[in-house]
Amino acid sequence: KPGPVTVGGVDLGNHLLLAAGVLGTTGASLARILDTGAGGVVTKSIGPVPKEGHAGPCVVTVDGGVLNAMGLPNPSSEFVQELDRVRGRPVVVSIFGGTPEEFSTVAGWFTQAAAGFELNVSCPHAEGYGAALGSDPAMIEACTRAVSRLDLPTWVKLTPNVTDIAACGRAAERGGATAIVAINTVRAMRISTALRRPVLGNRFGGLSGPAIFPIAVRCVYDLYEACSVPIVGCGGVASADNVVEMMMAGASAVEIGSAVQGDVGIFGTIAADLYSPDGIEPQEIVGCAHA
Ligand code: RRO
Numbered sequence: 421k422p423g424p425v426t427v428g429g430v431d432l433g434n435h436l437l438l439a440a441g442v443l444g445t446t447g448a449s450l451a452r453i454l455d456t457g458a459g460g461v462v463t464k465s466i467g468p469v470p471k472e473g474h475a476g477p478c479v480v481t482v483d484g485g486v487l488n489a490m491g492l493p494n495p496s497s498e499f500v501q502e503l504d505r506v507r508g509r510p511v512v513v514s515i516f517g518g519t520p521e522e523f524s525t526v527a528g529w530f531t532q533a534a535a536g537f538e539l540n541v542s543c544p545h546a547e548g549y550g551a552a553l554g555s556d557p558a559m560i561e562a563c564t565r566a567v568s569r570l571d572l573p574t575w576v577k578l579t580p581n582v583t584d585i586a587a588c589g590r591a592a593e594r595g596g597a598t599a600i601v602a603i604n605t606v607r608a609m610r611i612s613t614a615l616r617r618p619v620l621g622n623r624f625g626g627l628s629g630p631a632i633f634p635i636a637v638r639c640v641y642d643l644y645e646a647c648s649v650p651i652v653g654c655g656g657v658a659s660a661d662n663v664v665e666m667m668m669a670g671a672s673a674v675e676i677g678s679a680v681q682g683d684v685g686i687f688g689t690i691a692a693d694l695y696s697p698d699g700i701e702p703q704e705i706v707g708c709a710h711a
Contacts, residue, residue, distance in 0.1 A: 422695045425459070425702075427673040428599025428650050429573030430536040432510050434459030434695070435702055436663070436687055439654050439677030440514040440538060440577070442479075442490065447505035453680070457687035460510035462675065463499070465540040466530075467515070468522040470496040474545075475621040482610050482619075485629020485656065486678050489545045489622035492516065496526075503533040512575065516540040518553065520566035527567045536573030539563060539592075542604035544581055544626040554579040554604075557591035564595025575652060577601035578639070580632070585639050586646035593647050601652040601675065602639040606632050629678040632656045637669045644670025644707050658686075660693035664700055668709040672702075 422434045437460040438444060438453045444463040453461050473493030480487045503511060513534040517523040527537055541554040541563060553559045560576065568574040576592035578585055580603040589600045605626025610619045618624070636655025643651050653671030657663060658679040666674050679686050693699065 422691075425673070427652065428536070428575050430460065430510060430512060430575075432459040432673065434691055435667075435673045436690060436694075437512070437652070437673060437675045438462055438680060439675035440465055440540065441677045443677075443680055444514070447502035450502075450506050450511060451509075453684075453687065454506065454509055456685060457691045459673075460512060460535070461506075462512045462538050463514050464494060465492060465514040465516045465543070466494045466499050466526060467492055467496060468517050468526055470494065470498070477619060477621050480610065480619045482627070484631030485627050486681070487608055487610055487620060487625050487627055488605065489620045489625030491622065492543060492546050497529045500529055500533055503530070507533070510535050512536045512538050514538045514540050514577070515567070516543065516546070517563070520562045523563045524566040524569070527570055527572075531570055531572060534572060536575060536598070537567055538575040538577050538601060539567055540577050540604070542577050542579035544579060544605055544607040545622055545624060554588070555582045557587050560588055560591040561595040564592045564597050568596030568598070573598045575599040575601050577604055577654070578643075579604050580635050580639050580655075581607045586642045589643045589647045593649055597649055599650045599652050599672075600643050600647055601654055602643055603632070603636045603655045606635060628656065630656045630658060633662060637665060640666060640669040640671050641709065644710065660690045660699075663690060663694055664705065667700075667702055667705050668707070670707045670710065672706055
């Protein structure tokens with residue numbers, strides 16, 4: 421059994437967290453995933469106003485992963501009540517906004533309930549919120565500073581849909597980020613040849629799952645060289661060996677999303693493999709592939 425670990429200011433039960441997404445929309449779901457062996461959980465992203473999300477289909481299984489365009493559905497400030505059920509547990513609240521002021525407003529609602537924040541500057545299909553903001557280092561820095569001011573751990577989740585992810589990581593760090601999370605989904609599209617139209621209602625969306633694991637490893641590797649704060653790896657992780665590989669690239673903790681949809685017991689399974697008596701010592705392998 422691993423001891424507790426602290427990553428980017430957040431005290432975790434182990435190195436494995438639920439990634440932001442649909443499994444983080446209720447307090448009951450977050451509690452259940454913590455009970456299955458996750459060392460921490462990240463909520464579905466919460467924004468400045470309630471949002472219904474895109475018209476369906478919003479989630480489609482494709483070769484190698486899952487394509488989604490949920491459209492940032494969230495209950496906004498009402499979500500605070502959901503967190504009553506997980507008070508005192510390692511819950512990182514994912515937040516988004518279009519401006520530094522909006523990020524600051526949303527974060528302010530959760531200062532009592534959150535163990536820390538994860539700033540979502542990386543949704544690949546969000547009008548006014550995702551792509552433009554997340555590829556602009558000056559905006560990343562300003563939004564990060566608006567939240568890090570509140571003196572809670574401030575993680576910043578980056579998009580892979582940029583030429584220079586290291587520049588985005590350095591910008592978050594200048595803004596006071598306590599950890600960098602990489603990656604959000606990869607901008608992608610599938611077309612139904614039978615229906616002659618895109619499979620997603622929104623036409624394009626974000627790809628997650630095993631197909632993006634090599635992209636995530638490359639991003640974590642780049643960020644580890646560019647940044648001084650810890651890196652949290654995310655993207656296609658589905659096994660203990662994937663966790664070890666992410667750590668060798670430079671991740672101090674790892675988030676799992678799509679693989680949990682297919683197997684709600686996966687945290688217990690991976691933790692049992694990872695922390696077996698003949699398993700690895702995470703503190704010895706983080707970044708070892710850079711030697
Ligand atoms: O809600 C979404 O459609 C969504 C978000 Br906020 C995100 O950050 N990443 C993603 O793939 N989908």
